[in-house]
Amino acid sequence: MAITEALGHKLIEMEKWNCCGVVASLTSDDLMHHLASIRNLIHVQDEGEDKVVVLCDMCTNTLKQTNLRVTESQDDLETLNEFMDKENEYKGNVTVIHFLEFLRDEVGFDVIKKKVKRPLKGLRIMPYYGCMLLRPAEVAIDDPEEPRILADLIKALGGEVVDTPYKIECCGSYHTIDQKDVTSKRAGKISTFGVDRGADCIMLSCPLCKYNLDTRGKEAESLIDGYHQIPVFYYTQLIALALGLDMEPLDLEGHAVDPIKILKERGIV
Amino acid sequence: MSTTSKKRKEIKILEKSDGKLADEILELSGENVYGCYQCGTCSSGCPFIEEMDLTPDEVIRFAVLDKKEVLESKTIWLCASCYTCAERCPRDLNITKIMEALRQILLRKNIDETQITELTDEEKKKIPQLAFVCLFRKNIG
Numbered sequence: 492m493a494i495t496e497a498l499g500h501k502l503i504e505m506e507k508w509n510c511c512g513v514v515a516s517l518t519s520d521d522l523m524h525h526l527a528s529i530r531n532l533i534h535v536q537d538e539g540e541d542k543v544v545v546l547c548d549m550c551t552n553t554l555k556q557t558n559l560r561v562t563e564s565q566d567d568l569e570t571l572n573e574f575m576d577k578e579n580e581y582k583g584n585v586t587v588i589h590f591l592e593f594l595r596d597e598v599g600f601d602v603i604k605k606k607v608k609r610p611l612k613g614l615r616i617m618p619y620y621g622c623m624l625l626r627p628a629e630v631a632i633d634d635p636e637e638p639r640i641l642a643d644l645i646k647a648l649g650g651e652v653v654d655t656p657y658k659i660e661c662c663g664s665y666h667t668i669d670q671k672d673v674t675s676k677r678a679g680k681i682s683t684f685g686v687d688r689g690a691d692c693i694m695l696s697c698p699l700c701k702y703n704l705d706t707r708g709k710e711a712e713s714l715i716d717g718y719h720q721i722p723v724f725y726y727t728q729l730i731a732l733a734l735g736l737d738m739e740p741l742d743l744e745g746h747a748v749d750p751i752k753i754l755k756e757r758g759i760v
Numbered sequence: 761m762s763t764t765s766k767k768r769k770e771i772k773i774l775e776k777s778d779g780k781l782a783d784e785i786l787e788l789s790g791e792n793v794y795g796c797y798q799c800g801t802c803s804s805g806c807p808f809i810e811e812m813d814l815t816p817d818e819v820i821r822f823a824v825l826d827k828k829e830v831l832e833s834k835t836i837w838l839c840a841s842c843y844t845c846a847e848r849c850p851r852d853l854n855i856t857k858i859m860e861a862l863r864q865i866l867l868r869k870n871i872d873e874t875q876i877t878e879l880t881d882e883e884k885k886k887i888p889q890l891a892f893v894c895l896f897r898k899n900i901g
Contacts, residue, residue: 661842
């Protein structure tokens with residue numbers, strides 16, 4: 492929120508919301524897994540708005556897919572509305588966008604560039620997208636194979652972009668629970684591409700990807716000989732640093748791999 | 761191996777699926793597995809390919825040939841639904857949905873698959889909640 496205000500825009504926090512239910516329904520007869528998402532969209536409608544900005548990649552994907560399904564199929568919309576008899580009917584008019592889309596399309600990266608007080612000069616950042624922002628293509632916020640949104644953001648913030656072919660690979664997602672080692676090796680593989688090309692750190696947007704690359708990536712140090720995990724940042728942490736906002740809410744000490752050292756080395760803090 | 765996997769192996773293969781796999785998959789996912797021409801693009805982009813016993817294109821081949829052993833593979837549970845295969849398939853098959861259909865065939869017979877007792881307390885606090893919701897949503901009917 493602090494970032495939005497610093498950029499001269501205002502976002503209103505939703506009063507009522509619930510868990511989006513994560514992965515959207517993948518079978519043609521299953522509407523149950525869309526219920527939680529539809530409820531959120533109804534709340535947006537009830538609060539008198541027609542657009543919702545979402546922070547989490549998974550949530551954006553689920554809400555967008557749900558929205559798409561009910562606007563494409565009148566039958567599905569009616570079934571869901573009838574089932575939820577205690578809620579108002581969803582009319583299908585809410586637009587769902589991710590915060591990155593908001594920054595790119597409504598604020599504009601050139602506006603962000605002008606407001607940067609502490610450019611991330613000299614910081615070599617590897618953008619990592621994961622899967623939910625880019626696939627399936629109908630709900631993607633950028634090109635599924637060659638996205639540029641994070642790279643453009645990094646340039647606007649004054650950093651250097653380290654491009655890698657694994658920027659769109661899946662981090663392992665929920666397998667961090669039942670297949671820890673597989674997820675750790677995955678984090679190792681993804682980050683190694685960045686490390687080999689001289690990246691200082693990784694920038695990403697999904698909370699689960701961050702846990703997998705940061706915490707599980709640190710664990711990969713004991714599984715892969717000679718491997719060292721580089722620090723992982725949320726894009727919002729780097730934006731806040733570049734805009735010169737208060738560092739306390741960023742919780743940089745809470746990372747598994749210390750991010751402060753590299754920021755000090757590059758003179759950003 | 762979890763206790764539920766052992767239980768699944770004991771169940772006779774034929775009891776798990778009543779009709780032809782291809783028909784059940786079509787009904788659940790809307791995807792026609794006969795469209796696959798085995799190019800292997802899905803497998804080359806799959807992030808978990810090294811841990812799988814059957815590759816995604818093999819899974820589809822098994823479905824086409826109605827080989828019910830595919831329901832016992834690790835592959836369908838290792839799938840993270842990242843949609844990479846679906847995006848790249850030159851035949852426009854939504855392989856993510858096909859994998860889900862195979863999981864649903866088992867889940868709808870009450871054969872679920874999850875075990876989280878191996879997590880430390882600290883992990884349970886720090887892992888983003890969405891991972892748990894996602895895991896339960898995928899592996900429990």
